[in-house]
Amino acid sequence: MEIRFLSQPFESxxxxxxxxxxxxxxxxWKNLTVAVAFVKSSGLxxxxxxxxxxxxxxxxxxFVGIDFGGTSREALSSxxxxxxxxxxxNIVHNLNGITYHPKVFIFTNTExxxxxxxxxxxxxxxxxxxxEASASISLDLGHPDERAVLDNLLEQIHNWSNQSTRxxxxxxxELFDTLCRINYIxxxxxASYSRK
Numbered sequence: 001m002e003i004r005f006l007s008q009p010f011e012s013x014x015x016x017x018x019x020x021x022x023x024x025x026x027x028x029w030k031n032l033t034v035a036v037a038f039v040k041s042s043g044l045x046x047x048x049x050x051x052x053x054x055x056x057x058x059x060x061x062x063f064v065g066i067d068f069g070g071t072s073r074e075a076l077s078s079x080x081x082x083x084x085x086x087x088x089x090n091i092v093h094n095l096n097g098i099t100y101h102p103k104v105f106i107f108t109n110t111e112x113x114x115x116x117x118x119x120x121x122x123x124x125x126x127x128x129x130x131x132e133a134s135a136s137i138s139l140d141l142g143h144p145d146e147r148a149v150l151d152n153l154l155e156q157i158h159n160w161s162n163q164s165t166r167x168x169x170x171x172x173x174e175l176f177d178t179l180c181r182i183n184y185i186x187x188x189x190x191a192s193y194s195r196k
Contacts, residue, residue, distance in 0.1 A: 001146050006118065006134040016120040016134055017046050017127030020105065023114060024050035029107040034122075035063040035092075035157045037101045038070030041188055042124035044078055055087040062089045063161045063168060065100035066179065070121065072188040073180055080176055090168035091175065092161045093184070102160065103134075106153060113139040113150045 006014040023029065024047065032054060039062075054060060062079065064071055079089045092100045103126070105116040118134025120126035139146040161168035169175055179185045 001140070001143075001149070002138040004136040004138075006116070006136055008120075008132050009129050015128050016116065016118065016132060017043070019116065019134075019136065020047050020127070021050045023107050024054045028112075029054070029109050029114075030058050031106075031108045032058065032060045033063075033104075033106040033108075033154060033157060034061070035102040035104045035160065036122050037065040037067065037099075037103065038121040038123055038126070039064050039075040039079070040070075040072045040121075040123040041074040041078055043122045043127045044075050046124070046127055047122075048078060048082075051087075052082055055082065055084065058086065060087045063092050063157055064089060064171075066091055066093050066184050067099045067101075069186045069190075070123075071185055073185050074188045075122075076171060076176055076179070076185060080171055080173065083171065089171040090161055091171055091179070092168055100160065102157070104153065104157065106150070106157075108141075108150065111141055113141060113146075115139065115150070115153060 006016065006019060008015040012018070024032070051060065076089075083089060094100065103118055103120055107114045115137040116134050117137070118132060120130070120132040120134060126132060139150055141147045141150065
């Protein structure tokens with residue numbers, strides 16, 4: 001196991017957006033699992049081409065929160081356009097007032113994993129310009145203890161999403177239209193500035 005600290009905005013090479021793009025285009029990962037509180041097109045625009053390219057040969061599973069107006073309509077619309085057998089987007093929301101707030105990115109293949117856990121959302125601030133901190137953890141899945149770390153993280157992501165109201169809801173056009181109609185997801189222009 002190797003652990004590295006990532007910091008931004010002053011360490012430009014360590015900015016989460018650059019690290020994600022590098023991993024998405026590294027041609028070594030087969031799966032990407034993301035649990036993130038907020039997604040905005042301001043951030044998504046920086047990695048969407050890499051996400052699309054990754055999903056042509058790998059599988060992507062996103063678990064996205066919609067609390068506090070932190071996820072925008074434009075971002076979900078862009079993710080909806082990428083939806084395929086290899087690209088799934090799950091909406092996580094709990095009507096009991098419990099906020100879905102993780103920021104976890106997990107790249108895996110049969111032998112290794114790279115896990116990024118920190119404070120950055122999939123927003124421009126979270127990926128590049130905010131003060132953010134992350135731990136980058138490289139795992140050798142041939143070691144049972146390191147495999148257990150990965151299994152525990154993936155299990156936790158699924159546990160979080162299954163605790164949401166009615167479990168995770170896979171994003172499709174009908175769900176997107178419903179979320180817009182009941183004002184659960186704001187436009188990017190009207191989203192709270194504090195959720196950059």
